[in-house]
Structures are given as C-alpha cells and as structure tokens.
Amino acid sequence: xLVSILHRVTGGALTVAGLALLAWxxxxxxxxxxxxxxxxxxATHPLGLVVMIGLTWxxxxxxxxxxxHLFLDMGAGYELKVNKLFSxxxxxxxxxxTAATWFFFVGVNR
Amino acid sequence: xxxxxxxxxxxxxxxxxxxxxxxxxxxxxRFISVALVLLSLWLIFSLAMLPSLDRDTLVEWLRAPAGAVxxxxxxxxxxxxxxxxxxxxxxxxxxxxxxxxxTHYVLAMAAIAGAALSLFALAKIAFGxx
Numbered sequence: 001x002l003v004s005i006l007h008r009v010t011g012g013a014l015t016v017a018g019l020a021l022l023a024w025x026x027x028x029x030x031x032x033x034x035x036x037x038x039x040x041x042x043a044t045h046p047l048g049l050v051v052m053i054g055l056t057w058x059x060x061x062x063x064x065x066x067x068x069h070l071f072l073d074m075g076a077g078y079e080l081k082v083n084k085l086f087s088x089x090x091x092x093x094x095x096x097x098t099a100a101t102w103f104f105f106v107g108v109n110r
Numbered sequence: 111x112x113x114x115x116x117x118x119x120x121x122x123x124x125x126x127x128x129x130x131x132x133x134x135x136x137x138x139x140r141f142i143s144v145a146l147v148l149l150s151l152w153l154i155f156s157l158a159m160l161p162s163l164d165r166d167t168l169v170e171w172l173r174a175p176a177g178a179v180x181x182x183x184x185x186x187x188x189x190x191x192x193x194x195x196x197x198x199x200x201x202x203x204x205x206x207x208x209x210x211x212x213t214h215y216v217l218a219m220a221a222i223a224g225a226a227l228s229l230f231a232l233a234k235i236a237f238g239x240x
Binding site (some may be wrong): 008011012014015018019020022023026027029030031032033036059063066067070073074075101104105 | 119120140143144147150154157158165168169172185188189192193195196199221224227228230232234235239240
C-alpha cells in the first residue's frame with residue numbers, strides 16, 4: 001500500500017519537478033556560460049540541494065518500486081510474505097542508493 | 111487469438127482484439143520502463159564518472175556521440191514515460207469524460223513542449239552551436 005502510493009507520488013514529482021529541471025539544465029548548458037551559472041547558483045543553493053537530494057531519493061524509490069512492478073506484471077511475487085518483503089526492500093534500497101549517490105558525488109569524486 | 115500457450119493473464123490478452131493489438135499500449139509502457147532502467151542508470155553513472163560538472167565538461171560530454179545519443183533517448187523515453195504515468199493518475203481521479211480527455215491533451219502538449227525544448231538544447235550542444 002505505502003510503496004504503491006510512494007510509486008505514484010515519486011513518479012509525479014519526477015515528472016513535474018524532475019523533467020522541468022532536466023529541460024532547464026540542458027537549456028542552461030546550451031545557452032552559454034551565463035545561463036549555466038544561473039542554473040548552478042540555484043542548484044547549489046541549500047534549498048536547491050534539498051530539492052536535488054529529494055529528487056534523487058524519488059528517483060531511486062521509483063526505480064526500485066518500478067522494478068517490483070515489472071516483476072508483479074509477470075505474475076510473480078503475489079504471495080503475502082514475498083510481496084511484503086519486496087515492498088520493504090524497495091524502501092531500504094532507495095534510501096541506501098540515495099545516500100550512496102550523494103556520498104559519491106560529494107565525497108569521492110569532488 | 112493469443113500468441114503461444116501462456117496461461118498468465120498477460121499471455122491471454124496479448125494479440126487479442128479486432129486489430130490484433132489489445133494490450134499493445136500496455137506492452138509499450140513496459141518496454142519504455144525497461145529502457146529507462148538502463149538509460150537512467152547510464153545517466154547517473156555518467157554524471158558520477160565525469161571529472162567535474164562545470165559547463166565545459168558537460169558540453170564536451172554531450173558533444174560526443176556516447177553522451178549525445180543516450181541522452182537523446184533518455185529525454186524522449188522519460189518525457190513519454192512521465193506523460194503515460196500522469197495520464198494513468200488522471201484516469202483514476204478525473205471521472206468526467208470530457209475533462210479527462212482535455213486533461214490528457216494539456217499534459218501531452220506540456221510533455222511534447224518539454225521534450226522538444228530539451229532536444230533542441232541537446233542538438234545545439236551536440237552540433238557545436240553552444
């Protein structure tokens with residue numbers, strides 16, 4: 001139940017906020033140094049970082065619950081215990097992947 | 111007529127219908143989902159592997175075919191997938207047929223506009239005009 005709702009909410013956020021950000025990012029790169037600097041200022045602002053980290057989590061949650069749905073679509077994983085296990089796993093995997101992504105971006109590669 | 115001997119619900123409806131393509135839209139949604147699994151992982155790992163995220167590095171990355179081509183596919187697939195998803199949400203909450211179709215139209219126009227702007231930006235970068 002929760003994971004199903006999360007799949008919708010994260011999907012909606014990724015589409016509305018995530019895709020808007022993707023388009024802005026590409027247009028900012030194409031627009032030249034000044035337009036990219038404007039994008040970077042907003043993206044690296046503390047509030048911008050909160051949005052980016054939130055979208056990273058939304059991406060990984062949607063990614064893992066999406067994988068779960070692809071398996072359910074094949075007719076597998078409907079047993080109560082298995083279903084519950086994989087639901088919980090999507091939440092754990094998404095939190096871990098979000099932490100790993102930002103750990104890598106901030107800590108390792110910069 | 112269903113294809114093969116599959117007894118799963120999907121196997122039973124696949125290929126049904128007068129035009130032989132009931133379930134085709136459903137299959138297409140899954141096809142794009144699987145494509146996005148690969149493309150989104152590619153994007154995250156590519157960004158993580160870039161030495162820097164400054165503009166010069168990104169332009170160089172998106173000028174090479176190895177950056178420009180998957181990014182083009184990612185833009186198309188993600189806008190299509192986002193539109194498909196929002197349409198399903200609208201179908202669940204908007205019960206007046208006219209409003210439902212009108213909302214689908216508005217969403218489709220927004221998605222196409224966003225994808226077109228993104229593809230234009232990508233083309234400008236890839237062909238060296240940025």
